[in-house]
Amino acid sequence: xxxxxxxxxxxxxxxxxxxxxxxxxxxxxxxxxxxxxxxxxxxxxxxxxxxxxxxxxxxxxxxxxxxxxxxxxxxxxxxxxxxxxxxxxxxxxxxxxxxxxxxxxxxxxxxxxxxxxxxxxxxxxxxxxxxxxxxxxxxxxxxxxxxxxxxxxxxxxxxxxxxxxxxxx
Numbered sequence: 143x144x145x146x147x148x149x150x151x152x153x154x155x156x157x158x159x160x161x162x163x164x165x166x167x168x169x170x171x172x173x174x175x176x177x178x179x180x181x182x183x184x185x186x187x188x189x190x191x192x193x194x195x196x197x198x199x200x201x202x203x204x205x206x207x208x209x210x211x212x213x214x215x216x217x218x219x220x221x222x223x224x225x226x227x228x229x230x231x232x233x234x235x236x237x238x239x240x241x242x243x244x245x246x247x248x249x250x251x252x253x254x255x256x257x258x259x260x261x262x263x264x265x266x267x268x269x270x271x272x273x274x275x276x277x278x279x280x281x282x283x284x285x286x287x288x289x290x291x292x293x294x295x296x297x298x299x300x301x302x303x304x305x306x307x308x309x310x311x
Contacts, residue, residue: 154205156187171198178207185214189221190232200283201232223253229263242266257287278304 162170171194175254178184178191192207208229211217217225227250233242246263253259258284267276283305285297293300303309 156190160190170194178210182210183214185211185217186221188214189225189228191216192225196232201235203274204232205236223249223256223259227258228268230259231262234262234269237269239266239269243270255286257283274307277307282289289301 159170159173159177162173174187174191174194178187179188188207188268189211192197192204192211195201195204195207208225211225212222212229212287226245230242230249233239233245243263243266244247246259246266249259250256250263260279264279264283267273269278281300284293285304288294
């Protein structure tokens, strides 16, 4: 069982490793992986280790860390969102499209209407051959998030036709 001082040490080490990662210092990855190994039940450390793997192009190695982060407890909402996005997009890049759809769907269960999750879901749907649903999803994201005055002027029509792409008069 860990003591409070061990957690404080882990927290301080995590803060240092994250700072190193933000400074793009190569040692950051080693520190984050080591911390995650020493604290296997710490969801925040697992998330940071996953992110580090992803940023180095080590997608397959990132997956178990993302899964550990999402299966753990105590992950801040912003990091939990990032873990869903990271895992979903990583699985998509690895060609594991059904798994990506499931993870992104779980993310949307918690973060309904999130534009980033929906955008990566649209890419995944495209990869699954569901082009109509992918386009519908992207149209809805564009209508909801665009600051372009022309898009906003036509927002009701875009939202209406997003689900009726094949309709004609």
